[in-house]
Amino acid sequence: MPKFVVIGGGAIGLNAAYQLARMQAGKVTLLEKGQVGDGSSSRAGGIITGLLWSETGVLARMISLRLYQELSEDLEQYGYRFQNVGCLNLFDPASWAEREELLPLYDRLEFGYEILDAVQIRRRWPDLTPEADLIGLHDALGGYSEPHEYVPALARRCRDLGVEIRENARVSGLQIENGRVAGVQTAMGVLEADVVVCTVHAWTAAFMERCGVRLPIKSFVHQRYVSSKLQERAAIPAINANPYGGYIRPARLGTTDFRILAGGETEDREEERVDDPAFHMLVLSAPRRVRSLLSENLTPLVPKLAATRWETEQVGLISFSLDSEPVLGTLPQLPGLVVGAAFHSGGLAYSPVAGLLLAELAAGETPSVDISSFSPDRFTKEDTDAYLATTVVQADAFRRRH
């Protein structure tokens, strides 16, 4: 029976393990250096949209949205449901011009969307008061995935499907035999595998460099907040509110506890280098001013925010590749390894399809989407070295939201 080792217990690794188990591909072991959900996945905003900027991205997200519906059914007994409230992507007239050019792509791929003006937006969601000149691109299939429900439910489902999840099991390197990956090295010794799937997110660049491969990936601190309890549910969808400097969505702590979640970048902050294999996201913090700035910026869009305060904060990392597209695939110099990383601020949205694609590659099947534009091998050595030699601030990295 083939043996698969998945490194990393976040949404991407769990979905890869889940898909391998569903395919009955072989024995699946997932190794997590700390606890499942220790990384960005449990800190995410969880906003999901299919309306991306590349053909591969849109095709992949179409599968993710379908899989989220299926996960809703499969994980219901574990307390998870995808919240299909729709996703509204907001644009000011200047940024709309660029997005409008993508509409023929959405039409060709038959991805449904609606273009709404401010009056239509107010009419549909009475709790929203957008500026008169804003344009909304609505993705009716989008919504959000509540991370504190999604990650534990996936882990429990994986275990029930026979995946062995080992926590406190850091992988220190790859075991190479006869020119191919034959397992992973851990403090407990070598764990043999026919294929290793690496999903260690912000740790990827340093991990791969120790294995002799440089990948042009950088990470940035990112934060999101959940408000105090609302009197009643906010009538809003998930919103990528770029003109307001952030994103916002309804949040639930239970079936009757309704809140608002919001987040955004810290423009002037330098990239975060994750060189220490033992790095933990708990050491990250966000400047206090982010909270008040988010309230100031977003309250004109969602006046209900004025009656709340931010009650909880989550700080994590988002990772971008040199061209801002994900890094997903195999590497010719390391046969037996499949990598999935750099999902910008959309790793939760990508997670079901990323898991499927990683599992298909690991099992030797043809991936459901042509992912050549995500290939880890697409960067030249010169571009990679030059990119890694620079230090970038968040404002100069790509702004690719969810």
Ligand SMILES: Cc1cc2nc3c(=O)[nH]c(=O)nc-3n(C[C@H](O)[C@H](O)[C@H](O)COP(=O)(O)OP(=O)(O)OC[C@H]3O[C@@H](n4cnc5c(N)ncnc54)[C@H](O)[C@@H]3O)c2cc1C
């Ligand atoms: C504040 C915030 C808001 C976000 N909002 C959204 C959003 O609205 N929508 C969206 O789609 N995405 C969002 N994201 C992005 C999303 O969270 C990430 O893209 C996604 O979680 C990446 O998943 P992952 O499984 O690759 O990484 P992680 O969840 O970080 O998992 C990687 C795991 O690997 C483990 N690991 C590392 N090294 C090793 C090793 N050597 N051995 C074993 N285990 C190891 C880590 O401990 C970690 O648990 C947000 C991120 C942040 C920080």
